[in-house]
Amino acid sequence: MSTSPIPATADKVSVTDLQRIASQVRRDIVRQVHGVQSGHPGGSLGCADFFTALYFKVLRHDPAKWDMDGKDQDLFFLSNGHVSPVWYSVLARSGYFPVQELATFRKLNTRLQGHPTTHEGLPGVRMASGSLGQGMSVAIGAALAKKLNGDDHLVYSLHGDGELQEGQIWEAAMFAAAKKVDNLISTVDYNGRQIDGDVEDVLPLGDLRAKWEAFGWDVLETNGNDMAALLKTLDAARTRTGQGRPVMILMRTEMGQGVDFMMNSHEWHGIAPNDQQLASALGQLEETLGDY
Amino acid sequence: MTAYPVLDQKDTRSGFGAGLLELGRRNPNVVALCADLTGSLKMDAFKKEFPDRFFQVGIAEANMMGIAAGLTIGGKIPYTGTFANFSTGRVYDQVRQSIAYAGKNVKICASHAGLTLGEDGATHQILEDIGLMRMLPDMTVVVPADFNQTKQATMAIAEHEGPVYLRFGRPKWPVFIPADMPFTIGKAQVLVEGADVTLIACGHLVWTALKAAEELAAKGIQAEVINMHTIKPLDVETVLRSVERTRCVVTCEEHNRHGGLGDAVAQALAQHRPTPQEFVAVNDTFGESGTPDQLLRKYGLDVPDIVLAAHRAIARR
Structure with missing residues (x-):
């Protein structure tokens, strides 16, 4: 068992390395949720590849220099806070806090609250999220602060597709384009599922690409569960910053990706696996870095 | 009894505008946001003198609160300006999660509070905002008495680390607090x-x-x-x-x-x-x-x- 953080040597990390990290991240997700018998495994598994790519390859960040202001660091804001297990895993595995702390997820007195927050001072988290629709506005504010500070680092945000039903998202979308917030890369976990069922059945989003383009964003699309494609798109997104438009990446993902019985359904949005289901899930996910 | 002569007749919102301008000159980290009420909030002078530090967000108060919260990350001290109703009830969840719970150093500046908003009527005359805001943990709630004190309070809250709700109003009202009377948050x-x-x-x-x-x-x-x-x-x-x-x-x-x-x-x-x-x-x-x-x-x-x-x-x- 080895649970030492992975050094931020992003340049040398290969697609294969990232896939191996993502496998461990997925183990962390199901183990966290199983350990407290609550939480949101489906969406967390679906965007595990994105989080892994972001924290181990893309973000220019130094966990050792963590502070709230994050000057001279790329920043990430999680708007759909319920996928906290995946974020906690990559934060711990990249060195923001001890990996063993993942065992405290959602338990009394933990820093790893059900939904992420700054309240308990967890390193790596700069905003509370959980009530949906608020994170893009916050990311815009942080991006504006970077511009005012002459800091050329970028701000990233992640949103659920169901979350796009919140009106504040579109207030933020309009503002970011109108005010040329071009140091912002927002991403959508486009898995087509939400709590009550398929997004298509609950409240269809229509032509999402056309909507973001109509709002004035530079839109990229990718398969969010294909590590190579994801990296290529994230690289492309970076090259498209600083050109007067905010950048949006629509990432097609599969809720529950990596655990067969959690895929192809919304059922595993917010329920925990039992002991047998955990064993089955872990049997499908290689332990590459050592469980916490 | 001590007499408090009427020094002038001025609106408290103009005290906010004057305080914000002076504060802007003193503290480069102060930024301001407004949701299409720049004139009503008397933020024009700040906007004119510090165009790069002023953000017009349009009629989108929820977005304004979120942007303000984000601006604190990087050391800015954001002042949001809109009517009291739209600073509280309309955006309660944004204020609660993105500002209060997240412990962000945002100054929520709310004009046209209470009945003295006048002819616009009950949709705009919020009478519940103090209660809403004082229920939020760690929120400081300041309600200054006149123009002079609103100006003082506007500047003083920048020195207070943490979220603040500053409530003031629309009508011309007697100015009676001497401009040099000391003002300390939390000291009646x-x-x-x-x-x-x-x-x-x-x-x-x-x-x-x-x-x-x-x-x-x-x-x-x-x-x-x-x-x-x-x-x-x-x-x-x-x-x-x-x-x-x-x-x-x-x-x-x-x-x-x-x-x-x-x-x-x-x-x-x-x-x-x-x-x-x-x-x-x-x-x-x-x-x-x-x-x-x-x-x-x-x-x-x-x-x-x-x-x-x-x-x-x-x-x-």
């Missing part, structure tokens, strides 16, 4: 000393309470007048020191009787020194269109209402 001001009844007021009604104290004095009743410009944290010590002598209290506020200054004082008294209290406040109803003076009279927030309440309070000692 005893404007008039008296031993018969304590009048505790905030906002516009501080002036009304002073006038009521004059009428009471004419009848031989010495009222103590306390300007409770900070509702949270409440200056409990000053309240207790006063009621120890007067043994009765009247709270005066341009707010619903539920949730505001009266509740805050009642809670402190119930816990530390149970004392008869009368409430001059809006009696759990919405407002309506009218001039500020007409509305204050109709809803029982005028000088005679405070005088009558003082008599009731004294009778209950």
